[in-house]
Amino acid sequence: MLLSWFLLVAIMLTAYVVLDGFDLGVGVLHLFVARNEEERRVLIRTIGPVWDGNEVWLLAAGGTLYFAFPLLYASGFSGFYLPLMIVLWLLILRGIGVELRMHLESPVWRGLFNGCFGIGSLLLAIFYGAAFGNVIRGVPLQKDGYFFLPLWTDWNVGEHPGVLDWYTVLAALVALVALTLHGANYAAMKTTGELNRRSHRAAEALWPVLAVLTVVSLAATLYVRPALLQNYRQMPVLYAIPLLVAIALFEIWSMGRKRNEGGAFAASCAYLVFMLVGAAAAVYPNLLLSTSDPSLNITVYNAHSGEHALTFGLIWWSIGMAIAVGYFVFVYRMFRGRIASGENGHSY
Numbered sequence: 001m002l003l004s005w006f007l008l009v010a011i012m013l014t015a016y017v018v019l020d021g022f023d024l025g026v027g028v029l030h031l032f033v034a035r036n037e038e039e040r041r042v043l044i045r046t047i048g049p050v051w052d053g054n055e056v057w058l059l060a061a062g063g064t065l066y067f068a069f070p071l072l073y074a075s076g077f078s079g080f081y082l083p084l085m086i087v088l089w090l091l092i093l094r095g096i097g098v099e100l101r102m103h104l105e106s107p108v109w110r111g112l113f114n115g116c117f118g119i120g121s122l123l124l125a126i127f128y129g130a131a132f133g134n135v136i137r138g139v140p141l142q143k144d145g146y147f148f149l150p151l152w153t154d155w156n157v158g159e160h161p162g163v164l165d166w167y168t169v170l171a172a173l174v175a176l177v178a179l180t181l182h183g184a185n186y187a188a189m190k191t192t193g194e195l196n197r198r199s200h201r202a203a204e205a206l207w208p209v210l211a212v213l214t215v216v217s218l219a220a221t222l223y224v225r226p227a228l229l230q231n232y233r234q235m236p237v238l239y240a241i242p243l244l245v246a247i248a249l250f251e252i253w254s255m256g257r258k259r260n261e262g263g264a265f266a267a268s269c270a271y272l273v274f275m276l277v278g279a280a281a282a283v284y285p286n287l288l289l290s291t292s293d294p295s296l297n298i299t300v301y302n303a304h305s306g307e308h309a310l311t312f313g314l315i316w317w318s319i320g321m322a323i324a325v326g327y328f329v330f331v332y333r334m335f336r337g338r339i340a341s342g343e344n345g346h347s348y
Contacts, residue, residue, distance in 0.1 A: 001310050002285075002300040005068040008317065009061055010280045016057035017128075017276060018182075018269050023051045025183015027094065027121025028176070030114070033187070033198045040114060042339055044098060046190040049335045051098060055091070056324060067313055071145050071303035072287045079139060079147040080131070083163055087127050094120035122176070129175025133168035136279060137161065137224055138289035141296040145303075157224050159292045167224050174213045178275075181206040181252070182268040189261040192340045200256065203264065207253050214249060214275075218242070225289070228282040241278040248274055 026047050034040040066073045077084060097117025101110055139147045140160050152162035161168075184203035188196055221228065232238045248271040255263035283289065287303055290296040304310065 001307065001314075002304055004314065005064070005304070005310060006280075006284060006287075006300050009064050009068065010276070012057050012061040012064060014273055014276045016054070016061060017179075018272050019054040019057060020051070021179045021272060022183045022186035022265075023047045023054055024121045024125045025179045025181065026187055027117050027183070028125065028180045029183050029187060029199070029202060031118035031122070033184075033195065033202055037110070039195050041102075042191060042195060043187060044101070044117070045339050046187060048098070050331055052095070053328065053331060060321075060324070064317065068305055068310060069287060069298075069300070069303040070305060072298050075141070075145050075147065075288065075298060079149055080134070080163070082151060083127060083131065087124065087131075090120045090124045090127070093117075094124065125176045125179045126172040129172035130164060130168045132175065132279075133171025134163060135288065136171070136221060136228070136283070137165075137167050138291040140292060141288065141290040141298065143296065145296075145298060161291060167220055170213070170217055170220055174210075174217045177206055177210045177213055178268075178272065181210055182265075182272065185252070185256070185261065185265040185268045188256075189265050190338055192338050200259070203252075203256050207256070211249055211253075214245070227294075231281055231284060238278075238281050241274055241281060244274045245271060245278065 026043055030040050030043045034043050062073075065076075093116040097113045097115070097120060101113035101117070104110065104113075134149070137157060139149060141147045150162045152164040153160065155162075155165045157165055157167050181203055184199050184206060188199035188203060191199060248267050251267035252264055252271060255261075255267055285300045286297045287300060288298040305313075
């Protein structure tokens, strides 16, 4: 039962990264790839019908954590209070940028909303990557299960780190490049003409950077947390996951070179999925690692709700997710296809 809930949370977070990831990537790209207002509008329209629905997976994952592993929810939201408030404001600014940019004809206001959307997307990718790095690196958990993290200390990894150090900054760079590449592949798949060609060029330029960062981040992770290989040693079949990451990374390049835009986007989805699967397989059964004493780790065994709640909660979770998946299938089928400049559509 506990493994099931761990997997459900991991699945929802992975769905959020894959789906909202290309939204964030398009937001970053729209600062650099689009050359005029019409091109910016086309880029935003590629995600307009789905971006807010994609964020449902983040809310669902947070609600599931609160229900299934309340100690982790309480500890994480307490210790990461400042970063979470920043993330909340960035989500708000990003939503404002998308929804209000067409309501005022003033170029000054439209430029402001474009900046909110683009810069908010860029900073969200960075903060999500840094948060992921904090989970892998660990935090200074106390005996009561709580902790406090300053924004930074001396930038070194140790028993009392900050939210930002050299490792979490590296994780932030990996997330920024990976999600921007993911967004470039999505934009190439959804656009035509010069915007399509620029999206291709952006993906081609980002791919070698991501390949290098992937290798460096793997080496850095094993340096910071060598114990993460324990599950891999006990179950050698897990070593297939890094191989699948490498294959997905190669396919992003190969499909992009062939101008197979759907294949390149599918490969970037697979890259994100296998990176997160590999991390989940390494940390289980831990949910939050301690930087000082492994006995203080928050795990599925000491953070879960009661058995009765978990059993009946699984029934209601299944019903809710079935409805959500049906909605997503309907929306993505309805808005499939490319978007060209000058087409009538949603006012984004």
